[in-house]
């Protein structure tokens with residue numbers, strides 16, 4: 651399991667990004683990473699990551715949620731979040747989101763971050779992890795399926811992206 655606290659001096663200078671729990675000082679890097687992926691306009695719903703540094707710091711410090719970062723020489727190149735349901739009736743669930751900068755994709759980083767995030771969820775007592783993904787995002791769907799996620803529902807033609815209607819696929823993973 652990843653340790654919650656990590657001294658910044660422990661970040662290696664090597665080529666492989668280090669996956670670790672985010673710290674408040676990562677807020678700016680997380681926002682830049684999320685906005686860079688949103689700027690591509692094809693994978694994430696929003697056009698703007700409407701989170702201030704202050705809000706991001708609070709999210710990082712939240713005991714209920716998990717924010718992992720992939721840190722390459724102190725640049726945040728990937729972000730994974732799992733937010734636990736905030737009501738008593740859904741607190742056994744977590745909602746997962748992940749975004750990796752373009753240059754760092756298809757190198758196994760997504761799988762590593764997902765594995766670490768799911769480990770956190772499991773050890774934190776979450777029973778079910780939910781996510782939503784565009785039906786056009788074949789790489790993400792393949793990754794989720796390889797980790798045991800199944801399609802639970804589908805909102806047809808929920809989005810219009812570059813003149814193409816796209817389904818919203820709802821996926822989930824139950825821990826035994």
Ligand SMILES: CC(C)(COP(=O)(O)OP(=O)(O)OC[C@H]1O[C@@H](n2cnc3c(N)ncnc32)[C@H](O)[C@@H]1OP(=O)(O)O)[C@@H](O)C(=O)NCCC(=O)NCCS
Nearest residue numbers: 693748749750755756757758759760761783789790792793
């Ligand atoms: C989706 C994302 C998180 C995947 O991370 P990644 O680091 O690129 O993926 P990985 O290198 O870990 O590969 C994961 C799996 O996808 C498979 N894969 C890679 N490219 C693929 C493609 N073009 N089509 C289908 N499967 C593909 C790989 O085979 C791998 O499976 P394996 O390890 O069993 O062989 C990342 O690409 C990303 O952040 N994309 C932009 C934002 C995004 O789409 N976020 C998710 C929104 S729901």
